[in-house]
Amino acid sequence: MLGAVAVLAAILMLGGCDPAVSVLNPSDQYRFSLFGTLNVAADTQVIRVDPLGDATQVRSQQAFAATVLLENLETGTQVTLADSFEAIGEGSARFHNLKTAHPIQPDTRYRVSVRVDGDPVTTATTTTPARPPTLRHEPSSTDDEPFLLPCLTRSRELVESENTFTLRASAVESLAAVQVRYPIEGAFRQVDHYGDAEYRTSVNLYRISVYYGADLRVGTLAGEGCAGRSQFVQPRAQVAVTAGGPDWPDWQDASLNDIARPDTFTNVEGGHGFVGGVYSDTIQIPIQRRE
Amino acid sequence: MLRMHLFGAYHHRGPFSRRWRVWGWGLLVVVYVVSIGPAAALAQPDAEEAVLRGFVRSEEGGRPLQGANVVVRRMSGEIEAAGVAGDRGFYQLSRIRPGRYRLRISFVGYRPYRDTLRLAPGARRTLSVELAAAPRQMDEVTVEGGEGVEDAEVGLRKIQPADVENIPTPGPGSDLASYLRSLPEVATTGDRGGRLYVRGGTPSQNLVLVDGIPIYKPFHIIGFYSAFPGRLVSSTNFHAGGFGAEHTGRISSVMDVQLRPGNTKQYQGSVGTGPFLASAHLEGPLQRGQKSFLVHARHSLIEQAGPTLLGQDAPYKFYDVTAKVHTQGASSQCSFAGVRTYDRGRIDPDNEASFRWDNTSVGGECLLFSTQSAQTLHLSFGTTHFNNRVQSPDGTVRTAGTWKVRTKFDLTQPAPWDGALRWGGKVQVDDYGFGLEEPFLGFTSEDDFLLSASLYGDVEWKVNESLMVNPSVGAQSLFDWGGVSFDPRVQVSYQPWSGRSATLTAALGVYQQIPTTVTDERDVGSTFRAWTPSPFENRPLRADHALLGWEQQILSDIRLSAEGWYRRFQDLPVPRWTPLVRFNTNLVRADGTGYGVDLSLQYDREPFRVDVTYGYGRVQYRASRDQLGAWVGDPVVEYSPPHDRRHKVGIVTSLEAGWGTASVRWQYGSGRPFTQVYGYDTLLEVRGLRDTPSDAVGVPRALFDRPYRARLPSYHRLDVSLGRSFDLGPDVDLSVEAGAMNAYNRSNVFYIDLSTLDRVDQLPLIPYLSLQVDIQ
Known part of the structure; x- marks a missing residue:
């Protein structure tokens, strides 16, 4: 009887223990994630460096026991990026965005390395494009579609073909981005049109179709019709086209799930993410009067 | 949205499946023919044999007594037929030769029902009984505890x-x-x-x-x-x-x-x-x-x-x-x-x-x-x-x-x-x-x-x-x-x-x-x-x-x-x-x-x-x-x-x-099992320069280790x-x-x-x- 009581007491004493669970198991193989670009046309380069092995999720811890270097592999020049533990977006999430104003050269191989105690633990290597894209919009002499306002509707539905302007980008090895900026009074609007670039093998250029009707309709207060010509601070849109370097991924049709996989579309060793070399140029697309 | 599935036949699993398919069709045909097809009459039990069936319920309220034992013995004591009441308390004993028998229906915790039956040739006798609750008898435990081979699964x-x-x-x-x-x-x-x-x-x-x-x-x-x-x-x-x-x-x-x-x-x-x-x-x-x-x-x-x-x-x-x-x-x-x-x-x-x-x-x-x-x-x-x-x-x-x-x-x-x-x-x-x-599977709403x-x-x-x-x-x-x-x-x-x-x-x-x-x-x-x-x-x-x-x-x-x-x-x-x-x-x-x-x-x-x-x-x-x-x-x-x-x-x-x-x-x-995480970060979509470090928080990622390796x-x-x-x-x-x-x-x-x-x-x-x- 005493034995049974002792066993029961032991169960009661030991059973109430709080079993610990170790969910986070940091990896020696993957230490940091790196995201960003080295843009030949930009004044400042910004790389997000996120330590992986801590429990923070949508932010980073302030402590950052690492040095981030940018190295020109052609010349051997090294610069140390400055850490800005800055708040991003509307929330209070702060991240380590590493910055430098060091000029980036075209057609040059660079390496970003994160060093801990002097040893590089995470690196990303990329090559910048040799030249920016050559952009043309010549509706009067080519088959380029002009930028016409106001937007044309039939049965209150926008007609895409009547509300789309086109331009061409040549001398591009890889297309990295197409961003259209509408200088509208009160709220400048920037829209991504990367998915609307179509490569034409015969003429070795990208034809970019911008369905501005959809962009500007969303921008109006009532959501109907389109922003009028008078609402433009400047009577034109600005299109920034960015060329990617030779190692720019072919990920235009990939799903977000595929891109989110740490082992895909990455050039980072010892971590995850992607750092690419790019070269941007812009073109102004004037608004023309609709006949 | 109404979507109809139009898929091909799914006979694809190889010889094993095909063998079983032939076997399966065969058994279905046999069961059908024997049950209601032309051979049904032949397949019936001997016309002389009797069938005894009914429900076993509790006397107090009529609850079905699933598992009740039903035993038909010859007057000499040998078992002629036996069975167990299934769900809903239903039992059926077949292939009983005409004659006079002693019937016993029992269930743990209830008084057994005993009767003497005379079953005529070809009789289809329905006998539903209600058992009265009784103190559990130890000697019944052994008798009721073992199931016949036909009830084991x-x-x-x-x-x-x-x-x-x-x-x-x-x-x-x-x-x-x-x-x-x-x-x-x-x-x-x-x-x-x-x-x-x-x-x-x-x-x-x-x-x-x-x-x-x-x-x-x-x-x-x-x-x-x-x-x-x-x-x-x-x-x-x-x-x-x-x-x-x-x-x-x-x-x-x-x-x-x-x-x-x-x-x-x-x-x-x-x-x-x-x-x-x-x-x-x-x-x-x-x-x-x-x-x-x-x-x-x-x-x-x-x-x-x-x-x-x-x-x-x-x-x-x-x-x-x-x-x-x-x-x-x-x-x-x-x-x-x-x-x-x-x-x-x-x-x-x-x-x-x-x-x-x-x-x-x-x-x-x-x-x-x-x-x-x-x-x-x-x-x-x-x-x-x-x-x-x-x-x-x-x-x-x-x-x-x-x-x-x-x-x-x-x-x-x-x-x-x-x-x-x-x-x-x-x-x-x-x-x-x-x-x-x-x-969700490519759709945000669906109705099949x-x-x-x-x-x-x-x-x-x-x-x-x-x-x-x-x-x-x-x-x-x-x-x-x-x-x-x-x-x-x-x-x-x-x-x-x-x-x-x-x-x-x-x-x-x-x-x-x-x-x-x-x-x-x-x-x-x-x-x-x-x-x-x-x-x-x-x-x-x-x-x-x-x-x-x-x-x-x-x-x-x-x-x-x-x-x-x-x-x-x-x-x-x-x-x-x-x-x-x-x-x-x-x-x-x-x-x-x-x-x-x-x-x-x-x-x-x-x-x-x-x-x-x-x-x-x-x-x-x-x-x-x-x-x-x-x-x-x-x-x-x-x-x-x-x-x-x-x-x-x-x-x-x-x-x-x-x-x-x-x-x-x-x-x-x-x-x-559960999956450990080796880190967290936020994904910036560099594709199309949609997210830049200065403007975007990014999409949170949990970086999983090998699936379900920890416990x-x-x-x-x-x-x-x-x-x-x-x-x-x-x-x-x-x-x-x-x-x-x-x-x-x-x-x-x-x-x-x-x-x-x-x-x-x-x-x-x-x-x-x-x-x-x-x-x-």
């Missing part, structure tokens, strides 16, 4: 109300869910959410029938409770695999619950309350001795009582309402039943994600036979609806539901040999719908309307007094898929020694299932599921079962059983891995295997009963690493899914003495209860039960939210006191 557990009442449950009253969780063949992921895993299968692979009507998710958000309160259940046949082709369409288990009918002789009712719920019921005759009604309702109170009792929020609400009308005649028994359940709550009280689900099932069933024929016909028909909804903390709402209309018939007749032939079929219409505020049918044939062949062979085959077709799948199965039982002290049972079979659920199995805390036809076009889910069991009566009051099981799974839909922190609805195909052994030792000698169980099980899934979306591991990833609980131990003791009853239950489960801590819990009844008057009883769940307040881990690293524990120590007043 591997994988089958015949659950009686007394089994359910032994499990401590915060009352008033007991519940079938608490009992099921104590079984070695059943695994759970926690004490909330209402999910049961049977021998490696997942909840959506279980078929639950209540009076023949399917019900999708009858388990309440608090795991102690279901739509089946103990006092409402007449009997439950729980098939943990190896079941015959009568049940097609699910690949893991079948739980066939028979609700008890209302009292056909007098009115009675009860009201009760405890910290978790309040209940009330009323029953009585609609036509004395022939028709009755029963209404039972329960509503949770834990949301109000929880903060005081548990010291924490208890955001759980549920209720269930059951109604049944029963009618019995000389050659028929029919019932109409309806069940409604509702659940709402937050699995993690600290997380704003709120779940809600409800079931509505309505239908009826009839058992019919005529005095002109030896055949019995069972008909069932009904409709069931299930709906569930989750609202995430970010306001995203996901809803999914399914609706089914089903009609089924089963025809049974004596075979020319010692045995029976059964065949039947069912036609059902299913509607699957979901609405999501995010992409599908018609399917199935047919089965079953041959019972009692080779001799010690050997029973029971082959069966089922065929099912989803008309939109344009093909037919065959499920051949066979069950064997063998009693090597006289006295029925030992029984060897075995089963082998193919099981296929067309519908499945989409749920994020990585997220144990989520109970949301969307029913849909298998996403792999014309390939239903499949499991091949093999079971081998041994049951041994060691002494008059000690019984040991051991059952080994093996399952091979094919075409299971599992969630594709993604590091993105959000509900994952992309499915990929996985295969798997599961095997294990369940041991059970029972000591039953009044006033004590002790049940000791041990279950070992191992489940492994296999999928291509690329398809699975894993970024670590081998090209083919093998992993244990989160319900792979390897070891399970249960001890239940109960004492029934003059002063009352006492029950103690201790359970142990080894840790379940949560083991789980154990002690539950105790004491009960006593007080006689408050000639027709009024008061039942008081006091107890505690998780008596030593073990902090058992339920799950870890990998997105937030929040740890969610199972319920803490819960003391309770429940009262119930019965009036009749």
Whole structure:
């Protein structure tokens, strides 16, 4: 009887223990994630460096026991990026965005390395494009579609073909981005049109179709019709086209799930993410009067 | 949007499947021809032989006594025929030679019925009896305890109300869910959410029938409770695999619950309350001795009582309402039943994600036979609806539901040999719908309307007094898929020694299932599921079962059983891995295997009963690493899914003495698999320069290690209860039960939210006191 009581007491004493669970198991193989670009046309380069092995999720811890270097592999020049533990977006999430104003050269191989105690633990290597894209919009002499306002509707539905302007980008090895900026009074609007670039093998250029009707309709207060010509601070849109370097991924049709996989579309060793070399140029697309 | 499936035939699994298809068609044709075709007359038993059948019920209220022994002896004492009453209390003995016999019908706890019969040549005698309750006699235990070879079935557990009442449950009253969780063949992921895993299968692979009507998710958000309160259940046949082709369409288990009918002789009712719920019921005759009604309702109170009792929020609400009308005649028994359940709550009280689900099932069933024929016909028909909804903390709402209309018939007749032939079929219409505020299998809303049918044939062949062979085959077709799948199965039982002290049972079979659920199995805390036809076009889910069991009566009051099981799974839909922190609805195909052994030792000698169980099980899934979306591991990833609980131990003791009853239950489960995380970051979409470090926070990612390589801590819990009844008057009883769940307040881990690293524990120590007043 005493034995049974002792066993029961032991169960009661030991059973109430709080079993610990170790969910986070940091990896020696993957230490940091790196995201960003080295843009030949930009004044400042910004790389997000996120330590992986801590429990923070949508932010980073302030402590950052690492040095981030940018190295020109052609010349051997090294610069140390400055850490800005800055708040991003509307929330209070702060991240380590590493910055430098060091000029980036075209057609040059660079390496970003994160060093801990002097040893590089995470690196990303990329090559910048040799030249920016050559952009043309010549509706009067080519088959380029002009930028016409106001937007044309039939049965209150926008007609895409009547509300789309086109331009061409040549001398591009890889297309990295197409961003259209509408200088509208009160709220400048920037829209991504990367998915609307179509490569034409015969003429070795990208034809970019911008369905501005959809962009500007969303921008109006009532959501109907389109922003009028008078609402433009400047009577034109600005299109920034960015060329990617030779190692720019072919990920235009990939799903977000595929891109989110740490082992895909990455050039980072010892971590995850992607750092690419790019070269941007812009073109102004004037608004023309609709006949 | 209405979408019709147009898929090709799914005869693709190679020579094995083709062989079985030929075999299956053959058996179906044989059963059909022998039952109703031109050979039917030839196949009938000898015209001189008599048939004896009827219902065995309790005298007090007319409850069907499933398991009652029916023995017909010659006047010399030799057994001419014997059998056991099945569910609904129906028995049928055939192939009885004309003559004069002594009949004995008995059931544990009741006075036996004895009579002398004279059966004329070709007689079709109906004899329904009512047994009066009596103190249990020790000498009856041995006689009733052993089943004939024809009643033994591997994988089958015949659950009686007394089994359910032994499990401590915060009352008033007991519940079938608490009992099921104590079984070695059943695994759970926690004490909330209402999910049961049977021998490696997942909840959506279980078929639950209540009076023949399917019900999708009858388990309440608090795991102690279901739509089946103990006092409402007449009997439950729980098939943990190896079941015959009568049940097609699910690949893991079948739980066939028979609700008890209302009292056909007098009115009675009860009201009760405890910290978790309040209940009330009323029953009585609609036509004395022939028709009755029963209404039972329960509503949770834990949301109000929880903060005081548990010291924490208890955001759980549920209720269930059951109604049944029963009618019995000389050659028929029919019932109409309806069940409604509702659940709402937050699995993690600290997380704003709120779940809600409800079931509505309505239908009826009839058992019919005529005095002109030896055949019995069972008909069932009904409709069931299930709906569930989750609202995430970010306001995203996901809803999914399914609706089914089903009609089924089963025809049974004596075979020319010692045995029976059964065949039947069912036609059902299913509607699957979901609405999501995010992409899901490529759609954000969907409505599928599908018609399917199935047919089965079953041959019972009692080779001799010690050997029973029971082959069966089922065929099912989803008309939109344009093909037919065959499920051949066979069950064997063998009693090597006289006295029925030992029984060897075995089963082998193919099981296929067309519908499945989409749920994020990585997220144990989520109970949301969307029913849909298998996403792999014309390939239903499949499991091949093999079971081998041994049951041994060691002494008059000690019984040991051991059952080994093996399952091979094919075409299971599992969630594709993604590091993105959000509900994952992309499915990929996985295969798997599961095997294990369940041991059970029972000591039953009044006033004590002790049940000791041990279950070992191992489940492994296999999928291509690329398809699975894993970024670590081998090209083919093998992993244990989160319900792979390897070891399970249960001890239940109960004492029934003059002063009352006492029950103690201790359970142990080894840790379940989970996936560790080696880090977190936010994904910036550099593609198209859509996200830049200076402007975008990014998409949160949880960077998973190899899938399910780590294990949560083991789980154990002690539950105790004491009960006593007080006689408050000639027709009024008061039942008081006091107890505690998780008596030593073990902090058992339920799950870890990998997105937030929040740890969610199972319920803490819960003391309770429940009262119930019965009036009749």
